[in-house]
Amino acid sequence: MSNSITFTQARIKELPLPEKGRVDYYDIKVPKLTCRVSSSGNKSFVVTKWNGKVTSRVTLGRFPDMTVTDAQHKAQVILTAINSGIDPTAEKRKKALSQTSLHDVLELYLADRDLKPSTIKDYRYKLKLGFDDWLKLPVAKITEKMVMSRHKKISARGKTTANTTMRVLRLTLKYAVAIGMIEDDPTSILKKARLWHKNKRKDRVIHSKELMDWHEAVEALPNEGAKVYLLMALYMGFRSNELLTLEWTNVELKAKTITMIDTKNRTTHLLPIPKVLLKLIKTLKESTGKEKFVFAGDKPGKAMAIPSKPINAVVKASGVKFSPHDCRRTFATIAEAVNLPMSMIKRLMNHVTTNDVTGGYIITEDEKLAEAINRIADYIQAHVRPQSNVLSLAGGVASSIARRKTK
Numbered sequence: 001m002s003n004s005i006t007f008t009q010a011r012i013k014e015l016p017l018p019e020k021g022r023v024d025y026y027d028i029k030v031p032k033l034t035c036r037v038s039s040s041g042n043k044s045f046v047v048t049k050w051n052g053k054v055t056s057r058v059t060l061g062r063f064p065d066m067t068v069t070d071a072q073h074k075a076q077v078i079l080t081a082i083n084s085g086i087d088p089t090a091e092k093r094k095k096a097l098s099q100t101s102l103h104d105v106l107e108l109y110l111a112d113r114d115l116k117p118s119t120i121k122d123y124r125y126k127l128k129l130g131f132d133d134w135l136k137l138p139v140a141k142i143t144e145k146m147v148m149s150r151h152k153k154i155s156a157r158g159k160t161t162a163n164t165t166m167r168v169l170r171l172t173l174k175y176a177v178a179i180g181m182i183e184d185d186p187t188s189i190l191k192k193a194r195l196w197h198k199n200k201r202k203d204r205v206i207h208s209k210e211l212m213d214w215h216e217a218v219e220a221l222p223n224e225g226a227k228v229y230l231l232m233a234l235y236m237g238f239r240s241n242e243l244l245t246l247e248w249t250n251v252e253l254k255a256k257t258i259t260m261i262d263t264k265n266r267t268t269h270l271l272p273i274p275k276v277l278l279k280l281i282k283t284l285k286e287s288t289g290k291e292k293f294v295f296a297g298d299k300p301g302k303a304m305a306i307p308s309k310p311i312n313a314v315v316k317a318s319g320v321k322f323s324p325h326d327c328r329r330t331f332a333t334i335a336e337a338v339n340l341p342m343s344m345i346k347r348l349m350n351h352v353t354t355n356d357v358t359g360g361y362i363i364t365e366d367e368k369l370a371e372a373i374n375r376i377a378d379y380i381q382a383h384v385r386p387q388s389n390v391l392s393l394a395g396g397v398a399s400s401i402a403r404r405k406t407k
Contacts, residue, residue, distance in 0.1 A: 004028050007035065007068045017041060033075040035063065045071035047078050100181055102127070102142065102172065103135040109175040118241070123168050130154050130165030139176045144189040151195055159197035166190060205330040206234070210320045211383040217317035225295045226310035228277075228284050233324050235274050235377050237331030237349050240324040242269075244303050246294045253282060257366075260350070269350040272370035274377035331376065338375045348372060 005011060007027040012035055015025060020039050024046075027033040034046045043063040060066060060074050100108075106127055110120050128135065130150065134142065147169070155162040170187040177185050190196050206214050221227040229243055238246075242260050250259045256278060260269040273281060281294075288296040295304040306324065315321055328349070335345045345351075347369070 004031075007033065007072065009064075009068055012043060012063050012068060015043065027072065027075075030072045030075050030079075032079055033072060045075070047075045049079065099138045099140065100176075101136050102131065102139055105139050105176050105181065106168075106172045108179075109172055112175075118245075123171075126165045126168040127172065129161075131169060139173060140182050142173065142186050144186045147186045147189055148193070148195065151190060155197065163197050166196075203329070204322065204326045205333050206320060206322055206326060208383050210318070211380060212386075213318040214314065214320045214322070215380070215384040217314040217320075220317065221310050221313065223307065223310050224284055224287060225304055226307035228280050229295055229304070229307060230311070230314070230324070230327065231277060231280065233327035234331060235277055235380065236271055236373065237328045237335075238271075239328060240306060243324075244293075244295055244306070247292055248285065248289060248294055251281065251285075251294060253278070253285070256370075270366075270369075271348065272366065272373050274373050276377050276381060334376050334379050335372070338379050340372050340375065344368070344372050 003024060004026045006029060007025075015035065015037050017037060018039050022036055022038040025035045025037065027035070032047055032049050034048055036042075036044045036046050038044075045060040045063065045066055047058045047060060058078055060071050060078075063071075066074075106123065110123065115123075134150075147166075151162055151166055154165055166187060170185065170190075173182070173185045173187055176182045218227055218230050221230075232238055232243055233240065236258070238260070246258070246260070250261060252258070253273075256273045258271050258273060260271070284294065288294060292301055293303040296302070297304045311322075311324070332345060332349060335348060340348075
């Protein structure tokens with residue numbers, strides 16, 4: 001090579017600048033080490049090696065910030081790595097990626113996924129809740145020891161909180177592993193050390209003997225939205241988030257049906273409105289019908305949050321401890337108590353059953369759905385207003401209400 005020279009501090013300093021473009025000079029001592037001189041005045045040390053397929057080129061640093069001795073030493077280290085099959089460019093990129101903050105990795109994950117706005121909001125909230133002081137921390141600096149320590153700290157606040165916040169951290173760090181930011185997910189230590197808290201399956205239902213007191217307390221609520229929300233959860237078995245995101249465009253009062261869109265199973269779910277609820281829903285429409293959501297929030301265009309205060313008021317007035325999902329569980333229990341077929345119960349609750357071969361071929365007629373949901377409503381009314389004698393049930397059927405478990 002005509003531009004091969006012995007690299008020294010003085011020699012590099014004296015190298016002339018080209019009128020335009022750049023000129024490469026090669027070190028005689030370390031043949032793959034190049035000093036690239038540009039017309040702008042920059043002199044950069046570069047390692048270049050051809051492996052038969054591609055050229056590996058790694059910029060080491062600029063002269064005089066990097067000395068000749070440092071450049072020669074670093075070049076030899078990189079050439080050894082290349083000869084061992086290591087791509088120094090990829091390693092450099094990986095190192096840069098590992099400096100990405102925890103907050104930014106989550107944002108990359110969210111941008112890469114098709115998630116509902118509510119899910120995105122929930123993930124951001126939970127990461128901030130458990131790891132507010134880690135958000136600007138490079139993901140590569142999060143260790144197993146840190147994870148275990150933080151898990152213990154959050155667990156003191158509550159086991160459920162520890163599980164939910166750690167799950168968001170886990171999905172964020174697993175994503176970092178998947179895109180090559182880090183080698184290992186430090187949250188895996190929780191499984192190895194068996195530190196995840198076991199969630200006890202809830203089987204709480206509103207018992208038949210509790211229905212009257214519960215129902216009276218709900219009907220006495222001054223908050224009309226909360227009242228209808230709880231009664232629809234009980235009489236129609238909807239999930240809480242399905243109700244809170246229900247829009248008036250999906251309520252057909254003339255047809256007496258409600259269509260749920262984008263529910264947990266990403267399917268369209270149509271249910272007839274029980275006769276007992278029809279008047280209540282019509283009354284609610286008079287107050288919130290101009291809003292987007294059936295259960296409108298305080299701000300225009302926003303949905304109501306879970307009505308915690310009205311729920312607590314019902315618990316206090318009736319003595320019945322419950323959650324909104326307990327209403328759905330009670331609905332399923334009553335459906336079984338009035339001897340509805342399992343296929344009908346699954347249809348009413350919009351349960352996706354991938355293992356049920358025949359499930360996909362069964363289409364339930366609207367009339368049968370209406371009959372089924374009104375049988376459930378009649379059961380409730382028989383226990384709420386027994387003097388009306390809406391439905392005559394065997395004593396053994398009523399006692400089975402506490403045994404049904406459902407999601």
